Amino acid sequence: MNVRLAVITTQLLLAVVLTSTLALANGEDDAPAKPNCPKGQVFDTKSQKCVLQTSSLVPDADRTDYAYRLAKDGRYEEALALLDTLKNPNTAKALNYRGYATRKLGRTDEGIGYYLQSVKLDPQYAQVREYLGEAYVIKGRLDLAQEQLQQIKSICGSACEEYQDLAEAINESSKT
Structure with a gap:
């Protein structure tokens, strides 16, 4: 019985380690924070609670x-307002998320501008290339979307989430 328990425990531990490794490989370390704070507040990882977004x-x-x-929850204007409070708004992540929120608000060209700035800062950032490709799909520029798909493939391969999502967007667009 103890040997069987040890085997099961070892298998579970291995599964957790592999899942964590795959999550990091797929860029899931960029996953949004879990708590959903009220409007005007932001989750502070140090205190582990929601605080006023104006807090320095x-x-x-x-x-x-x-x-x-906020943007993933459809709260695009709030996301943009929060990004406006950054001391350094010119990071690859911040520009990518600004592009995402503006694109989701229907301002695709503006979003593309932010995505391109993000790519300049970090050409190996697969998520921004996925979102840029999706913006190109919206604009009907499948050629440019395909270029981003190939860039993503060179960054993380064809099995990563970013590649799969953009490939699906391109395929769906091709059907219409």
Whole structure:
């Protein structure tokens, strides 16, 4: 019985380690923060609670990650307002998330501009290339979307989430 328990425990531990490794390889370390703070607040990872977004104690990294969470929840204007509070708004992540929020608000050309700035700062950032490719799909520029797909493939391969999502967007667009 103890040997069987040890085997099961070892298998579970291995599964957790592999899942964590795959999550990091797929860029899921960029996943938005879990708590959903009220409007005007941001999740502070140090204190592990929601605080006023005007608090100078909240680092840019937390503001940036929470802005992405807001955008993924469809709260695009709030995300942009939070990104406006960054001390350094010109990081690859912040520009990517600003592009995402503006694109989702229907301002695709403006979003593309932010994505291109992000790519200049970090050409190996697969997520921004996915979102840039999706913006090109919206604009009907499948040729440019395909270029981004190939860039993503060179960064993380064809099995990563960014590649799969953009490939699906391109394929869906081709059907219409």
